[in-house]
Amino acid sequence: AKGFGRKDVVDHLLQTGANVHARDDGGLIPLHNACSFGHSEVVSLLLCQGADPNARDNWNYTPLHEAAIKGKIDVCIVLLQHGADPNIRNTDGKSALDLAEPSAKAVLTGEYKKDELLEAARSGNEEKLMALLTPLNVNCHASDGRKSTPLHLAAGYNRVRIVQLLLQHGADVHAKDKGGLVPLHNACSYGHYEVTELLLKHGACVNAMDLWQFTPLHEAASKNRVEVCSLLLSHGADPTLLNCHSKSSVDMAPTPELKERLMYEFKGHSLLQAAREADMAKAKKTLALEIINFKHPHTHETALHCAVASPHPKRKQVTELLLRKGANVNEKNKDFHTAERAHNDIMEVLQKHGAKVRCCDCEMSCPRTKVQQHYAQS
Structure with missing residues (x-):
C-alpha cells in the first residue's frame, strides 16, 4: 500500500494497528517504500504516526537516501522537516547528498x-x-x-x-x-x-x-x-x-527629549542591575536622586524590590543604601507588591522604614511564619 501510494489504505491499516516499524527481509520499513516511490502524502502520514525518518535498512540506506536517489524533491523536504539526517552514510560510505539525483541535490544543499x-x-x-x-x-x-x-x-x-x-x-x-x-x-x-x-x-x-x-x-x-x-x-x-x-x-x-530619556533609562537599569547583584560599588556609582525610584518599564520593579530579593550577600548593605538615599518602601510592582518579601537579614531594616514585610527565606521553617500559621489554624 505504501509503495503504491494508497493513502486511504495506509490510513486504514494504521488505524487497525499496522506497525510502522515493521521490516521486510532487506530491513526496509514502510517509510523506505513510500519515499522511494515519491508518495509525499503517505510519507507525511507515516511520519506523523511515528515512523523513524532515520531508519536504516540492511545496507544502512535511510528513507532520505531512497528519496534523494530517485529525485523525489517533495519527499526530501518532508523528511528533512521531520528530522531526517542528511549526513548518515550507507555501508559504502555514501550520504544522501552523494547519491542524490541532480534536482534533489539542491534540496540537500539548501539551495532549492x-x-x-x-x-x-x-x-x-x-x-x-x-x-x-x-x-x-x-x-x-x-x-x-x-x-x-x-x-x-x-x-x-x-x-x-x-x-x-x-x-x-x-x-x-x-x-x-x-x-x-x-x-x-x-x-x-x-x-x-x-x-x-x-x-x-x-x-x-x-x-x-x-x-x-x-x-x-x-x-x-x-x-x-x-x-x-x-x-x-x-x-x-x-x-x-x-x-x-x-x-x-x-x-x-x-530630539533633546530622547537624548535625556536614553540616559535616564540607562542609569535606571544600571541601578536595577546593581541592586539585583547586590553590588555595593556599582550601586554607589550609579545611584542618583533622579533614579532612586526608577521602575522597570515591564515589571515596575524598583531597585529596592531588586535588592531585597537578591540572593547575593551584600543585599542588606545595598538595601540600607537605597533607603538612606530615599527609596520609597511603598512603591509597587506590576503585581501591586511593595518590597515586602524580604530575606531574614533585611526584614528589620525594612521595618524600621515602615514597611510591612514577609519572610521569603524558607517560609515554612521561619519561626515567625510558623507562629502566624499556628494562630491562623486556631
Missing part, C-alpha cells in the same frame, strides 16, 4: 528555490514558507543585494508570524548580512517592537555591532523609535557605545 523562500519570508507568505523550509535552508543567505537571511527579511518587514516560525525552526538570531547587520538591527531600524521583543527573547545580542559599529540602539535612536529604544535599554543596551564616527546612540538621537 532559495529565492522563493526568501520572498515568502519578506512578504509574509506562511504557506509558501512552510512548504520550502528545512533545517538546511532556514539560515540561507540571498545571493545578491544585502545577502539577507529569511530572518533578516521577516524582521525588517515586520512579519511577526514568520519571525516566530523561523525562530521555532532554528533561525540564527546572530546571522549577519553583507554589512554585518543582524536581524535585530533591521527590526529596530524600522521600529518593529514585537519583532524586537521576539528576537531578544531568543538570545539576540542587544549590543551587536555591524561593520561600522552601529548597534541596534543606534538604529532605533537615530530614527526616533522611542519605545523600541526603551525595550533595548531594558535588555541591557548601552547608549554610550560609539560607532566608527565616534557617535553614540545619544549623539544620534534627533
Whole structure:
C-alpha cells in the first residue's frame, strides 16, 4: 500500500494497528517504500504516526537516501522537516547528498528555490514558507543585494508570524548580512517592537555591532523609535557605545527629549542591575536622586524590590543604601507588591522604614511564619 501510494489504505491499516516499524527481509520499513516511490502524502502520514525518518535498512540506506536517489524533491523536504539526517552514510560510505539525483541535490544543499523562500519570508507568505523550509535552508543567505537571511527579511518587514516560525525552526538570531547587520538591527531600524521583543527573547545580542559599529540602539535612536529604544535599554543596551564616527546612540538621537530619556533609562537599569547583584560599588556609582525610584518599564520593579530579593550577600548593605538615599518602601510592582518579601537579614531594616514585610527565606521553617500559621489554624 505504501509503495503504491494508497493513502486511504495506509490510513486504514494504521488505524487497525499496522506497525510502522515493521521490516521486510532487506530491513526496509514502510517509510523506505513510500519515499522511494515519491508518495509525499503517505510519507507525511507515516511520519506523523511515528515512523523513524532515520531508519536504516540492511545496507544502512535511510528513507532520505531512497528519496534523494530517485529525485523525489517533495519527499526530501518532508523528511528533512521531520528530522531526517542528511549526513548518515550507507555501508559504502555514501550520504544522501552523494547519491542524490541532480534536482534533489539542491534540496540537500539548501539551495532549492532559495529565492522563493526568501520572498515568502519578506512578504509574509506562511504557506509558501512552510512548504520550502528545512533545517538546511532556514539560515540561507540571498545571493545578491544585502545577502539577507529569511530572518533578516521577516524582521525588517515586520512579519511577526514568520519571525516566530523561523525562530521555532532554528533561525540564527546572530546571522549577519553583507554589512554585518543582524536581524535585530533591521527590526529596530524600522521600529518593529514585537519583532524586537521576539528576537531578544531568543538570545539576540542587544549590543551587536555591524561593520561600522552601529548597534541596534543606534538604529532605533537615530530614527526616533522611542519605545523600541526603551525595550533595548531594558535588555541591557548601552547608549554610550560609539560607532566608527565616534557617535553614540545619544549623539544620534534627533530630539533633546530622547537624548535625556536614553540616559535616564540607562542609569535606571544600571541601578536595577546593581541592586539585583547586590553590588555595593556599582550601586554607589550609579545611584542618583533622579533614579532612586526608577521602575522597570515591564515589571515596575524598583531597585529596592531588586535588592531585597537578591540572593547575593551584600543585599542588606545595598538595601540600607537605597533607603538612606530615599527609596520609597511603598512603591509597587506590576503585581501591586511593595518590597515586602524580604530575606531574614533585611526584614528589620525594612521595618524600621515602615514597611510591612514577609519572610521569603524558607517560609515554612521561619519561626515567625510558623507562629502566624499556628494562630491562623486556631
